[in-house]
Amino acid sequence: MTRLFRILPLAVVMTAALSVSACISLVPKSKPVNLYRFGQPLSGAALETPTGAVGVFRTNGAFPREAGGDRILTITGGKAAYVAETRWVAPAAALWDAAVVAAFDADPGPTRLVARGETAAADYILRLDVRNFETRYDHGAKAAPTVVVRVRAALVGKGERQAISERLFESRAEASDNRVTAIVPAYDRAVADMLGQIVAWTNETAKPPQDPGRPAT
Numbered sequence: 001m002t003r004l005f006r007i008l009p010l011a012v013v014m015t016a017a018l019s020v021s022a023c024i025s026l027v028p029k030s031k032p033v034n035l036y037r038f039g040q041p042l043s044g045a046a047l048e049t050p051t052g053a054v055g056v057f058r059t060n061g062a063f064p065r066e067a068g069g070d071r072i073l074t075i076t077g078g079k080a081a082y083v084a085e086t087r088w089v090a091p092a093a094a095l096w097d098a099a100v101v102a103a104f105d106a107d108p109g110p111t112r113l114v115a116r117g118e119t120a121a122a123d124y125i126l127r128l129d130v131r132n133f134e135t136r137y138d139h140g141a142k143a144a145p146t147v148v149v150r151v152r153a154a155l156v157g158k159g160e161r162q163a164i165s166e167r168l169f170e171s172r173a174e175a176s177d178n179r180v181t182a183i184v185p186a187y188d189r190a191v192a193d194m195l196g197q198i199v200a201w202t203n204e205t206a207k208p209p210q211d212p213g214r215p216a217t
Contacts, residue, residue, distance in 0.1 A: 034180065036072075037089045038187040039099025039195075054206045055114045056155075057122035058100065067133040068093040072183070074145065076137040083135075086180050092133060096191070100128065103195035109203035124206045125156040128198065131168075135175075135183055146174045147186040149194045155205050165205045169197050 067073040070091050071082040088095060104113045114122040132150040137143065154166040173190035175182040 031085050033085055033087050035087055035089045036180070036184045037095055038092075038184065039095055039102065039191045040188070052110060052208050054111045054124065054208050055118075055122040056104075056111050056124045056126050056202060056206055057114045057116075058126045058128065061128040061130065063093040063096065063130045064133060067130075072135060072180075073133070074135040074137060076141050083180060083183075093130075096130065096133070099191055099195060100198075103192075103199050104202075107199045107203070109199065110208065111199070111202050111206050123158055123208075125158065126202060127154045127156070128152075129154075135186075142178060144175045144178050145183060145186075146172050147183065147190045148172050149190045151194060151198065153198055153201065155202065165201075167201060169194055169201075171197070 064073075066080065068091055070087045070089075072086055072088065074081050074083060101113060104111065111124075113126075129152045130149070131152060132148050134148055135145045136148050137145045148170070149172075150168065150170045152166065152168050154163040156163050171190045171194040173186040173193070175186040
């Protein structure tokens with residue numbers, strides 16, 4: 001009797017497992033997801049660090065939670081939605097971080113981003129808060145949308161608590177058509193324009209530190 005009661009539950013479990021597996025095989029397969037990216041690394045040889053380079057440490061900034069993942073955010077009037085069956089190859093916040101580093105590395109200006117383990121070599125601290133990173137349908141849901149990127153940048157001198165300069169940047173790039181293959185290049189253009197503005201502003205604002213052995217001019 002004991003052996004029989006041990007075998008019966010096992011048979012029931014095996015039957016249930018077969019039933020579940022049969023049900024799973026009947027579920028329609030989901031549609032494939034198309035992956036895209038923005039802010040691809042610039043081509044060309046890496047630039048050498050210029051003489052008198054200014055070290056800038058980029059601290060963590062904010063990124064909109066609704067846009068920071070791997071889905072493409074769209075805004076139509078007051079309604080937010082995501083593009084179906086489409087994903088960024090990585091979270092947008094991570095792609096943005098990589099694009100920032102690539103933009104500073106490729107620019108011949110004096111400022112150079114300092115790695116997290118080398119903060120002692122930084123002369124300034126840069127914070128970039130992304131306020132908007134979205135696809136806007138300002139002319140209707142069927143019209144070509146506009147990609148909007150807005151960033152608040154603040155530059156703080158080493159050892160200071162208040163920003164020595166801060167600015168709100170905005171970049172817009174209209175897609176050539178209401179298709180994903182046209183919207184993604186608009187993100188590339190908007191991000192490239194935005195980072196061009198930020199790098200130029202940082203180069204202009206972050207002055208080389210005064211050599212203590214030389215009198216101020």
